[in-house]
Amino acid sequence: MELFKMAKEAINMRSKMKDIDNRLRDLVMDLEYKGIKIKVNAKNEFLSLNIPEYLLKEKKEKVEKLILSAFAEACKKAQNVMTEEVKKLTGGMKIPGL
Numbered sequence: 489m490e491l492f493k494m495a496k497e498a499i500n501m502r503s504k505m506k507d508i509d510n511r512l513r514d515l516v517m518d519l520e521y522k523g524i525k526i527k528v529n530a531k532n533e534f535l536s537l538n539i540p541e542y543l544l545k546e547k548k549e550k551v552e553k554l555i556l557s558a559f560a561e562a563c564k565k566a567q568n569v570m571t572e573e574v575k576k577l578t579g580g581m582k583i584p585g586l
Contacts, residue, residue, distance in 0.1 A: 509531070511573060511577065512570055513530075517565055519565055521554070522558070523540045528563075529566065530570040531566070532570070539551070539555070
């Protein structure tokens with residue numbers, strides 16, 4: 489009897505995890521860092537990158553550093569949003585891997 493209850497809870501948790509995953513994928517953020525525009529979702533999936541023409545005239549090393557910094561900022565923002573959304577959706581329950 490207890491085994492069936494545990495199985496039902498596992499199925500419910502799996503469904504909830506799928507809902508959380510979909511919600512995070514749909515939560516898209518735009519970030520601009522020193523002219524570089526990045527679109528990322530709350531699952532930390534990068535969707536687009538736009539580098540303005542004037543930056544392409546700069547030294548390669550400078551542009552590379554700016555791009556890396558822009559990606560780091562986007563990752564940080566996505567991680568923060570993901571953490572907050574998961575807290576809301578799970579009622580603060582800790583879920584491994586999220």
